[in-house]
Amino acid sequence: xIVMTQTPLSSPVTLGQPASISCRSSQSLVHSDGNTxxxxxxxxPGQPPTLLIYKISNRFSGVPDRxxxxxxxxxxxxxxxxxxxxxxxxxxxxxxxxxxxxxxxxTKLEIK
Amino acid sequence: ExxxxxxxxxxxxxxxxxxxxxxxxxxxxSSLWMHWVRQAPGKGLVWISQITGDGSITxxxxxxxxxxxxxxxxxxxxxxxxxNSLRAEDxxxxxxxxxxxxxxxxxxxxxxxxxxxx
Numbered sequence: 001x002i003v004m005t006q007t008p009l010s011s012p013v014t015l016g017q018p019a020s021i022s023c024r025s026s027q028s029l030v031h032s033d034g035n036t037x038x039x040x041x042x043x044x045p046g047q048p049p050t051l052l053i054y055k056i057s058n059r060f061s062g063v064p065d066r067x068x069x070x071x072x073x074x075x076x077x078x079x080x081x082x083x084x085x086x087x088x089x090x091x092x093x094x095x096x097x098x099x100x101x102x103x104x105x106x107t108k109l110e111i112k
Numbered sequence: 113e114x115x116x117x118x119x120x121x122x123x124x125x126x127x128x129x130x131x132x133x134x135x136x137x138x139x140x141x142s143s144l145w146m147h148w149v150r151q152a153p154g155k156g157l158v159w160i161s162q163i164t165g166d167g168s169i170t171x172x173x174x175x176x177x178x179x180x181x182x183x184x185x186x187x188x189x190x191x192x193x194x195x196n197s198l199r200a201e202d203x204x205x206x207x208x209x210x211x212x213x214x215x216x217x218x219x220x221x222x223x224x225x226x227x228x229x230x
Binding site for chain 1: 147149156157158159162171173174207212214215216217218219220221222223
């Protein structure tokens, strides 16, 4: 199985300031079709997860442009340019290259 | 609007069975993969099963293989998860989720809680 490792596990951030979450996979997420199936999810308190970013850097429908994704191979980053109160929650990276799909441990974003 | 609504969760004794359902609407159900993902209380997300659009191919996590069965009824736009031989460690919120145009999971239901306890 592909192991996904996120850092940090907790991120206190001041409103209006940037935030960054790293994700590393135990093996390359580049598929034989040339795509890299690394996605980011947001889970607000008491809510199901929602898709933020797919294939490293593509924002899903309705996702604000303050969210951006980058990376390649085994190292990936989610950035929030200016954190807003509604961004509080847990963020997960996940690989969809092969079964079983796997998730990072989650990074809890909190407001200072 | 894509909607996924799970039902069938509840309290069951160890060794018991439960069948979860997920009613889908707002998209061409038979065209897309569907998944089940679970989340134990206070814990992270764990993928457990996937089924292709026509139901011909299914995949399972090792932790549920041989005990859980995923299926779908495309005429009813409904996804199922038959869970047998339930264990305490199966206690979790179970999410029904849609596979996107690629391989990503793009929409999630609200989840249904399964509690396995005597």
